[in-house]
Amino acid sequence: MSRFAGVLGLNRRELELIAPKNPRDRMIQIAQSKVNTKRLLEANDIPVPKTYAVLSTRRELSTFAWELPDDFALKPSGGGRGCGIVVMVGRHGDGWRTFSGRPVTRRELAFHVIAILTGDFSREARSDVAHFEQRLSSSLDITGNPTTGLPDVRVIVCDGRPLMAMSRIPTLASDGKANLHQGAVGVGIDIPTGLTTHAVHDGQPCTQHPDTKHDLIGARVPHWERFLDLAMRAAVLSGLGYTGVDLVLDDGLGPAILEINARPGLNIQIANLTGLRDALTALKVAGS
Amino acid sequence: MTSLASPANAAPRDRNTSVTALALLSLGLLVWFFEPLGALMQVFVERHGSATAALELLLVPVGATLIVVLRTMVGIEGFGIFSPLILAYAFVRLGTVVGLLTFMALLLAVTPARLLMDRFALLSVARTGILVAACAVVLFALSAFAPAYLELSSLGLPVVIMAGIIDRFVTAQMDQSTGEAVKLSLFTVLAAAILATFLQWGALRGAVAATPDLALLSFPLCLLVGRYTGLRVSEYYRFRAVADAGSVGAGKSGASGAER
Numbered sequence: 001m002s003r004f005a006g007v008l009g010l011n012r013r014e015l016e017l018i019a020p021k022n023p024r025d026r027m028i029q030i031a032q033s034k035v036n037t038k039r040l041l042e043a044n045d046i047p048v049p050k051t052y053a054v055l056s057t058r059r060e061l062s063t064f065a066w067e068l069p070d071d072f073a074l075k076p077s078g079g080g081r082g083c084g085i086v087v088m089v090g091r092h093g094d095g096w097r098t099f100s101g102r103p104v105t106r107r108e109l110a111f112h113v114i115a116i117l118t119g120d121f122s123r124e125a126r127s128d129v130a131h132f133e134q135r136l137s138s139s140l141d142i143t144g145n146p147t148t149g150l151p152d153v154r155v156i157v158c159d160g161r162p163l164m165a166m167s168r169i170p171t172l173a174s175d176g177k178a179n180l181h182q183g184a185v186g187v188g189i190d191i192p193t194g195l196t197t198h199a200v201h202d203g204q205p206c207t208q209h210p211d212t213k214h215d216l217i218g219a220r221v222p223h224w225e226r227f228l229d230l231a232m233r234a235a236v237l238s239g240l241g242y243t244g245v246d247l248v249l250d251d252g253l254g255p256a257i258l259e260i261n262a263r264p265g266l267n268i269q270i271a272n273l274t275g276l277r278d279a280l281t282a283l284k285v286a287g288s
Numbered sequence: 289m290t291s292l293a294s295p296a297n298a299a300p301r302d303r304n305t306s307v308t309a310l311a312l313l314s315l316g317l318l319v320w321f322f323e324p325l326g327a328l329m330q331v332f333v334e335r336h337g338s339a340t341a342a343l344e345l346l347l348v349p350v351g352a353t354l355i356v357v358l359r360t361m362v363g364i365e366g367f368g369i370f371s372p373l374i375l376a377y378a379f380v381r382l383g384t385v386v387g388l389l390t391f392m393a394l395l396l397a398v399t400p401a402r403l404l405m406d407r408f409a410l411l412s413v414a415r416t417g418i419l420v421a422a423c424a425v426v427l428f429a430l431s432a433f434a435p436a437y438l439e440l441s442s443l444g445l446p447v448v449i450m451a452g453i454i455d456r457f458v459t460a461q462m463d464q465s466t467g468e469a470v471k472l473s474l475f476t477v478l479a480a481a482i483l484a485t486f487l488q489w490g491a492l493r494g495a496v497a498a499t500p501d502l503a504l505l506s507f508p509l510c511l512l513v514g515r516y517t518g519l520r521v522s523e524y525y526r527f528r529a530v531a532d533a534g535s536v537g538a539g540k541s542g543a544s545g546a547e548r
Contacts, residue, residue, distance in 0.1 A: 003531040009519040011360055016517060120412040181468055198533075205529055266527075273533035 006275030008266060013276075018263060021159070021241025027262040030238055032078040032122075035131050037260055041234055047256040049073070050134040061113050066106055068132055070096070074112060076121040077129040084121030086112055087135055099149075136250040136258065142167045142187070143196060143219035145212060152178045153189070153227055153247045153255075156264050156276070157235035161287070162228050164279050165189040166271040167196070167221070172211050185209060186271030187216050194224025198273045205273065226255045234260055244268075312508055325500035343497050349506035350496065351376060351483050356513050358479050363522025366476025367456045372483060374449040375476065379484035387484065390430065391477060394450055395457075397426040402458050416455045423451040453477075 008017075018027075030037055038048045052068055054077075055061050070091050076084040088096035092103040115121070116130040141147040149170030156163045166188050173183035180186050185206070188198040199206050199216040207217050221227065231245040234257050244264025250256050269276055325346070332342045351373055358364040366372055379387035401422040405415050424447055453476055460469035486492065496502050519527075 003534055004519055004524060004527065006534055007519060007523070007527045007530050009517075009523045009527075011520065012517040015515065115411055118411050118413070200529070203526070203529070205533075269527060269530050273530055275527075275530055275534060278534070 004275075006278030006281075007269060008276035008280075010266065013263075013266065017158070017242045022243075022262055023239065026239040030240065030260055030262050032126075033129070034075065034259065035077045035129060037238070038133075040237055041257055044233065044237055046230055046234055046237075047250075047253045049136050049256065049258070052132040052134065054129060054131045055113055055117070056129045058114065058117060061110060061117070069134075071135045071137075072132050073135050074109065074116075074130065074132055076116040077131055078126065079116075079121040079128070084112075084116055089135070136248045136253070136256060138249045139251055140249075141169045142189075142221045142249065143169075143214065143216055144222070145209070145214045148172075149174070150178060150248060152258060153221070153249070154264070154268060155228065155231035155245050155247070156243070156268060157231055157245060158242050158280065158283060160232060160236050161283060162191050162232060163283055164268050164272055164274070164276060165191055165227075166268045169209065169216075171201070171209070180265075180267045180271075185216065186267060188268075188272030188274070189221055189224075191228070194221045194227075195219070196221065198271060200267075200270045200273075203270065222249065223255050230255055230257055238262075308511075312511070316508065319501055319504055323499075323501050325503060329500045339497055342500070343493060346496050346500050346503040347487050347493070348373075349503045350492070351487055353506040353509050353513075354483055354486055355479060356510050358482065360513050360516055361518075361520060363520030364475050364479050364482075366472055366474075366479050367453055371449055371453050371456075372476050372479035375453065375480035376483035376487060378449070379480055380487055384481050384484045384488075388477065388481065390427070391450055393430060394423050394426055395454060395473075398422050398451075398454050402454075405458075412459070415458070416451070419455050419458070420448060420451040423447050423454065 035051065035054055038051060041048050052072060053064065055064060071087075071089050073085060073087045079085070086104070086109075087099060088104060089099050090097055095103060095105040095109070097103050113130045116128050119127045122128040136150065138151060139146060141151040142153065147169060151167055151169040153165065153167045155165045166186050168178040168180060169185045169187060170178050171183050171185060178184050180200075183202065186200045187196045188200075189195070190197050196217055196219045199208075201210055207215060209216055227247055227249075230247060234245050235243045238260050240260070240262055242264075244261040245257060246259040246261065247255050248258050266276070329339060329342060333339050336342075352369070355369050355372055359369070375387075375391070378390075381387075382390060398419060401418060405418060410418075427447055453473060457469050457473045460472055524531075
């Protein structure tokens with residue numbers, strides 16, 4: 001089983017990385033309030049999606065003027081794993097419509113806000129805060145090919161230094177979502193060069209995008225230095241020693257930060273075909 | 289601020305561990321000599337006449353430990369630790385096969401209720417309420433036709449848990465994907481079935497009945513398993529591609545592994 005010596009598992013991630021490096025109170029703050037995390041990053045000149053409105057009580061909702069742009073995202077402040085996020089991409093009559101074209105009225109959005117406030121999407125059903133924010137969009141994925149949905153870049157930062165990186169590119173099967181177990185493609189990125197190295201789809205290594213068939217390997221990620229710089233700065237600001245920083249290459253803003261994860265997943269190892277323990281050893285060797 | 293380097297905290301943690309280990313060892317020796325639970329069991333039998341009820345209680349720590357092992361070492365991770373545990377008790381009462389069939393029937397019968405709820409936007413508490421109610425009604429209907437020895441109707445608490453699992457199945461289906469939801473539910477049921485079989489195992493029941501202090505082994509076992517940093521059995525499958533790639537490149541020094 002020595003072939004697996006470099007692979008990081010859930011148990012070791014918990015005991016040797018998260019427990020010693022991520023103080024509990026900071027983890028709770030980061031996980032429970034995307035709004036506050038965004039404010040912190042914004043104050044430090046890190047690009048994040050603009051906040052249009054924050055609703056924390058039903059009274060605020062009843063007096064809300066619904067002055068929103070044509071496209072936006074409505075998110076719970078404390079939700080995890082993308083739960084409870086709805087995205088409007090354009091107008092439809094009095095209301096808006098979703099990515100798939102379904103019309104959504106103000107009343108339905110108000111109901112979703114109530115669901116968020118009640119805590120339907122937060123951990124342990126704790127009451128939560130809803131916020132409307134700028135919809136980030138990228139028309140090209142990191143390999144320079146047209147894409148639907150929103151591909152992202154995940155950088156794992158350990159003690160202020162980038163440890164491993166990947167991009168998640170949506171597919172038809174993942175319905176525009178950049179989530180590997182929903183069918184998105186994971187593409188490993190070599191940190192020093194910003195070149196894509198391996199790709200994985202449904203747990204199997206691949207070289208082409210399953211829908212568009214374009215090559216995924218050997219592409220140079222645009223603005224790679226900027227991605228790394230933002231990820232490292234955000235990770236240090238978060239006060240956490242081991243984080244997964246999620247970024248997006250927005251058409252207008254360029255690289256921008258979507259979210260900071262205090263308990264980043266392990267699938268990034270499959271996308272890079274490299275174990276995180278091996279990467280940690282390499283980081284230690286390079287650092288001393 | 290972020291440089292909480294591991295060597296710095298390693299030393300005090302190790303010392304704490306050895307002090308704890310020593311304390312536990314002496315506690316264990318005391319238990320070995322005095323058998324406190326054995327003495328309690330004698331009192332129990334004198335007052336209540338039989339050890340059966342006490343045995344059920346003493347098997348709870350054994351079941352909890354098994355769930356901990358299944359999660360952290362095997363990787364059978366369902367919806368939390370309580371769901372499989374209580375489901376296992378339902379299975380014990382009904383027999384594993386009948387229990388499984390009942391659960392499947394509930395899952396199927398409640399699906400229309402779930403589809404109905406998709407139509408109305410509902411707050412999650414209301415949704416859970418409906419699911420619990422639907423499960424109870426369906427189980428009532430089933431028990432009317434079930435043979436008398438099955439005791440389906442005495443399943444009040446397990447019904448709530450089954451409804452809870454179905455609710456989490458629905459949530460997982462909406463938030464993640466159907467595949468993920470099915471996987472989590474299957475693992476919950478699988479863990480419960482393994483547990484139910486284990487708890488009905490005559491040798492185990494006999495051993496705990498004869499030496500009730502065996503139940504106390506749960507504490508050191510959970511402590512040990514709680515510090516296990518190795519891969520789970522399931523992770524050997526999940527990361528097989530990473531291991532295969534690593535062996536091709538023969539990453540003897542860790543650095544070469546990260547370059548690629």
